[in-house]
Amino acid sequence: MRAEALARRQGPRGTRSAAVSMPRGRAAVAAFLLLVALVFGGGGSGAGLANMAVQLAGLAVLAFHRDAVLGFFARAPRLPVVLVAATLALPLLQLVPLPPAIWQALPGRDLVTQSFDLIGVKGAWQPFSLSPARTAIAFFSLLPAFAILALSWNLAERDRRMLLLAVAVGGVIVTALGAQQLASGNHLFVFYDEVVGSADLQGTFSNRNSGALMLDIALVALVGAVPWRRVSPAWKLGTVAMAILLVTGVVLTGSRSGMMLLAVPGLLAVGMGWSAHGFGRDRRKAALILAGAVLALAAGGLLLSGNHRIQQRMARFHSVEDEQRPIIWKDTVEAAGRYWPVGSGVGSFDEVFQVDEALENLSYGRAGRVHNDFLEIALESGIVGIALVAGWAVAVAMLGLRTMQAARHQGRHGAIGLAALGVFALIALQSITDYPLRNQTLLCVAALMLALLIGTGKAEQERNRAQHDSGSHRD
Structure with a gap:
């Protein structure tokens, strides 16, 4: 009897321990x-073998964590679950062979x-995708991102x-690697052939815009990870050092969009600091802090302005006369x-674009990408792709509202969700002139930020439910 009682007492403890671990x-x-x-996912579509390493790792994680996958579909918020399922299903459905009477009737298949x-060849069955x-x-590129989300x-x-x-x-x-x-x-120490001899900081990426966006995202993540209400001297020193390093890295990439997007982590840091330290209630303190920040930025700008590499990167803002993006967008x-x-099929842009490329716009190179992910989605997936983008925008907006509530109620704990929201703002803005989510690394980072948004909203829901229950008990 004593042994059974001991087992009963230890059982819940063991269960809780397993649940925590x-x-x-x-x-x-x-x-x-x-x-x-x-390490392996920064090469874009041209780095097939490196991307495959990430995809195999994602498959292995999914295989050994089936409970996490089932738990996501069973307990996660319904709208993200539906959108994840639809996003995964879209490329699979486009691979289903169709009879000639159907696929030949699709637009653009003539x-x-x-x-x-x-x-x-007569009577051949063909998939939807060209x-x-x-x-x-x-489809396989989505699996590592889904594994991180689950x-x-x-x-x-x-x-x-x-x-x-x-x-x-x-x-x-x-x-550090780029330096x-x-x-x-x-x-x-270069990872991709495209990087050899380049004058830009690339790190683990083959595209300077993707590399710069990763550093912008890292800055936003750093802002969200700082314990703003109780910042120790070690945190202050480490945060400032990391921020200076990341900002310098963004400039050295030479990416104009990356440098312009530095405004997002900057605004987020000001907002977090203002909220955490109550600057709105102490105008004198706020004025001193802002003046110090302006002086620090000015001093940093003067120091960097004498650097030859920095001057070269900043000069790119004056060289816009050879911009090819508007021409590609028009075609x-x-x-x-x-x-x-209906679209031409996910990933098919490079094989179908040349048909409609205007003769006066032809050059020795290939466009490769639209350099506007929204237009590329419209071409490849038609109205379904646009609907998915709209659905994801609504989902992020809804999760973002809960994150705002969490930031007000939870203080520094809500900063995680705000940082995730800032990352989605960065991705959406750069998608206007580039294709960030066509990169395996950035796709996985985006999935993590979605997970952090969902987690912050879930914590806020549980807090509201606990308050409601305690109020009901009092009544």
Whole structure:
């Protein structure tokens, strides 16, 4: 009897211990997968083997954490669950073979039909996508991001803060590696052939815009990870040093959009500091802090202005006469009209764009990408893709409102959700002139930020429910 009583007393304790350790383990696995994506996933669609390493790691994580996958679909908020399922299903459905009567009737398939007639192929079943291989790769690229989301959406506040800090450290790693690359003229420690001989800081990325966005995201993550209400001297020194390093890294990438987006972490830092220290109630203190910040920025600008590399990067703002993006956008609108309203298939842009590229816009190179992810989605997935983008915008906005509530009620704990919201603002803004989510690393980071947003909203819901229950008991 005594043994049974002891077992009953120990059982719940053991269950609680397992419940506590399991989220910690999931956070560690998510951080590991994020590190794999950072090291191998920065090459874009041209780095197939490196991307495959990230995708295989994501598949392995999903295979060994089926409970996390099932738990996400069962208990996560319904709108993100529906959108995740639809996003994963879209490329798979585009790979389903269709009978000739169906696929030949789709908009823009007349050229394929004529090609088959020329080689004598009749009655062939074809998938919806005009580039099935690229569409399949697009599906597999979503799996590591989904694995991070499934592992991270319901973590404790401490684990979410740890993952946010891991993103900031990832930015420092990219900057430190990029500095070593620049010291060798980008001939040593480079990951991709495109980087060799470049004058820009690239780190683990093959595209300077993606590298700069990663550093902007790291700055936002750093702002969100700082314990604003109780900042120790060590935190202050470390935060300032990391911020200076990351800002310098952004400038050295030479990315104009990356430099302009530095306004987002800057505004977020001002807002966080203002809220945490009550500057609104102490105008004299606020004026002194703002004056000190302006002086620090001015001093930093004067010091950096004498640096030759910094001057070269800033000079890019004056060289816009050779900008090709508006030309590509115009031709993409024409191409999207050919396949409207269904699209040509996820990932198929590079194989279908040339048909509608105007002769006066031809050059020795290929466009490769639209340099506007919204237009590229409209071309590849038509009205369904646009609906998904709108759905994700609504979901992030709804989660963002809960995050604002959490920031008011939870103080520094709400900063995690605000940082995630800031990252989505960065991604949306750069998507106007680039294609950040076509990069495996940034796709995984975006999935983590979605998980942090959901987690912050979940904590706020639980707080409201507890307040409601306590009020009901009092009544």
